[in-house]
Amino acid sequence: xxxxxxxxARRILEVASELFYARGIHAVGVDTIAAxxxxxxxxxxxxxxxxxxxxxxxLRARDERWRERVTAAVEAETDPVRRAxxxxxxxxxxxVDAERGCAFVNAYAELDRADHPGRAVIDDEKRWLRELFATxxxxxxxxxxxxxxxxxxxxxxxxxxxxxxxxxxxxxxATAAARALVESAARS
Amino acid sequence: xxxxxxxxARRILEVASELFYARGIHAVGVDTIAAxxxxxxxxxxxxxxxxxxxxxxxLRARDERWRERVTAAVEAETDPVRRAxxxxxxxxxxxVDAERGCAFVNAYAELDRADHPGRAVIDDEKRWLRELFATxxxxxxxxxxxxxxxxxxxxxxxxxxxxxxxxxxxxxxATAAARALVESAARS
DNA sequence: CCTCGACTACACTGATCTGTGAACCGCCCC
DNA sequence: GGGGCGGTTCACAGATCAGTGTAGTCGAGG
Numbered sequence: 001x002x003x004x005x006x007x008x009a010r011r012i013l014e015v016a017s018e019l020f021y022a023r024g025i026h027a028v029g030v031d032t033i034a035a036x037x038x039x040x041x042x043x044x045x046x047x048x049x050x051x052x053x054x055x056x057x058x059l060r061a062r063d064e065r066w067r068e069r070v071t072a073a074v075e076a077e078t079d080p081v082r083r084a085x086x087x088x089x090x091x092x093x094x095x096v097d098a099e100r101g102c103a104f105v106n107a108y109a110e111l112d113r114a115d116h117p118g119r120a121v122i123d124d125e126k127r128w129l130r131e132l133f134a135t136x137x138x139x140x141x142x143x144x145x146x147x148x149x150x151x152x153x154x155x156x157x158x159x160x161x162x163x164x165x166x167x168x169x170x171x172x173x174a175t176a177a178a179r180a181l182v183e184s185a186a187r188s
Numbered sequence: 189x190x191x192x193x194x195x196x197a198r199r200i201l202e203v204a205s206e207l208f209y210a211r212g213i214h215a216v217g218v219d220t221i222a223a224x225x226x227x228x229x230x231x232x233x234x235x236x237x238x239x240x241x242x243x244x245x246x247l248r249a250r251d252e253r254w255r256e257r258v259t260a261a262v263e264a265e266t267d268p269v270r271r272a273x274x275x276x277x278x279x280x281x282x283x284v285d286a287e288r289g290c291a292f293v294n295a296y297a298e299l300d301r302a303d304h305p306g307r308a309v310i311d312d313e314k315r316w317l318r319e320l321f322a323t324x325x326x327x328x329x330x331x332x333x334x335x336x337x338x339x340x341x342x343x344x345x346x347x348x349x350x351x352x353x354x355x356x357x358x359x360x361x362a363t364a365a366a367r368a369l370v371e372s373a374a375r376s
Numbered sequence: 377c378c379t380c381g382a383c384t385a386c387a388c389t390g391a392t393c394t395g396t397g398a399a400c401c402g403c404c405c406c
Numbered sequence: 407g408g409g410g411c412g413g414t415t416c417a418c419a420g421a422t423c424a425g426t427g428t429a430g431t432c433g434a435g436g
Contacts, residue, residue: 006412023300026214029393041395043413051394101296108352109294112211126353146361152353153362157345164296165314165340173334174341180372181365194382217423228384229425235382239424 009047011037017058021103025055025110055107056117062103063125069094074132080140081182084133084151088175091158095171101163102156129155142185154178197235199225205246209291213243213298243295244305250291251313257282262320268328269370272321272339276363279346283359289351290344317343330373342366 005013015037019028030051034041048054073086100106104122111118134148158174161167193201203225207216218239222229236242261274288294292310299306322336346362349355 008413024214024298026212026298027300030395031392040414040416042397042415045395046413102348105293105348105352106297108289109297110212110214112215112288122352123354126349126355130353130355146357146364149349149355149357149361150365152355153342153345153349153358153365155345156348156353157341157343160290160293160344160348161314161337161341164293164310165318165344166311167314167318167337167340169334169337170341173337176334177338177341177365177369180369184368184372196383218425219422228386230385230427231383233425 006047008037008039008043012039012044012047012054013057013061016054017061020055020058021062021100021106025107030054052117055111056121059104059107059118059121059125063121066090066094066125067128070129070132074136080136081186084136084140084142084182085175085178086136087129087132087151087155088158088171088178091155092171092175095159095162098159099163102159105156105160126152126156137182140182140186142182144185147181147185150181151178154181194235196225196227196231200227200232200235200242201245201249204242205249208243208246209250209288209294213295218242240305243299244309247292247295247306247309247313251309254278254282254313255316258317258320262324268324269374272324272328272330272370273363273366274324275317275320275339275343276346276359276366279343280359280363283347283350286347287351290347293344293348314340314344325370328370328374330370332373335369335373338369339366342369 012033016028016033019033019036030041030044033054034044037044044054048057069090070087073090074083077083077086104125107118108122111122113119130148130152133151134145137143137148137151154174154177158170161170200221204216204221207221207224218229218232221242222232225232232242236245257278258275261278262271265271265274292313295306296310299310301307318336318340321339322333325331325336325339342362342365346358349358
């Protein structure tokens with residue numbers, strides 16, 4: 001799925017990812033990105049077409065990196081309950097490099113237009129995680145339709161609270177809460 | 189606490205609140221706000237000093253409205269557990285008019301500068317809710333330091349998932365999860 | 377009467393925004 | 407050796423950004 005990028009395009013995407021995440025999408029201009037990548041604005045537009053598409057590419061790339069980590073963590077487990085909780089294990093290490101919280105939630109806050117190409121990426125990411133929870137819980141024999149959504153809420157809340165509420169313990173206690181909810185459902 | 193505003197300032201604040209929340213802070217210019225309020229840009233700057241201060245005023249006003257609702261809901265309950273869970277009851281009605289999720293989380297995503305006057309308001313809002321949970325839980329005899337943070341995570345996660353993950357059931361299932369966690373803690 | 381506060385009108389700065397046009401260069405591959 | 411591709415340089419368009427300066431209107435209150 002990793003589309004082969006020209007060297008220039010790769011540098012642009014790296015720089016854009018860093019700046020968009022750290023400062024916000026509207027706060028970073030294409031001039032800055034081009035300059036910081038050692039590339040002309042012309043090249044940026046030749047490769048990505050528009051800022052909106054560059055934003056979408058940034059979100060897609062970040063989504064891909066994150067999904068790889070989550071998928072690997074899930075596959076590494078055999079116990080069905082541990083598989084369902086694997087995204088939380090990832091969360092605790094992921095947040096080390098995610099000081100500003102969830103890139104997709106942050107992007108959502110800035111992209112008001114529903115037809116922005118980045119919105120599809122955000123929708124997709126959230127839906128993917130929710131379905132992963134549902135699938136793995138079902139594999140563990142837990143079919144309560146609310147439980148998957150509760151895990152999603154805990155997951156999102158942990159990322160958001162970590163950053164916006166400055167609570168570094170959020171991922172840890174969210175993991176504990178998720179385990180408690182799943183184990184309680186398993187007992188009944 | 190409600191500082192008396194001149195008629196013009198009140199209109200500016202109303203319009204700014206609506207636009208900042210719906211479209212994002214960077215996406216809305218002061219010219220638009222002034223025009224939409226039927227007021228000169230000069231007046232806007234005479235009343236608020238700068239866009240940053242207007243943003244802070246927007247967040248303060250929204251914070252005040254929300255705290256009133258939460259405080260009223262807490263005071264209306266006598267049972268300590270129900271008091272601790274009152275913010276979740278508010279959540280379900282609050283989200284009806286909060287299609288774009290948590291204004292403070294969204295603002296956090298856009299305000300990269302740590303010294304932005306709006307950041308203090310965000311910090312304060314999150315800290316206030318967390319301490320409210322801790323206080324009410326303690327009153328119910330629940331002193332587990334993690335539990336209050338778990339309720340905060342569920343609360344934030346519900347707002348974020350509701351909007352960014354397009355899951356209208358998020359507030360309802362988050363409330364159920366919060367109740368389950370608190371009741372489980374009360375039993376032990 | 378006179379001042380003060382809220383507000384208007386409007387021009388203007390200087391920066392920054394996204395996006396484009398056109399000419400050009402070197403390298404690799406057919 | 408010719409063409410396409412990745413990239414360069416530079417100039418430029420047109421809009422929008424936050425913020426200011428100046429001059430003046432209107433009503434309420436001392």
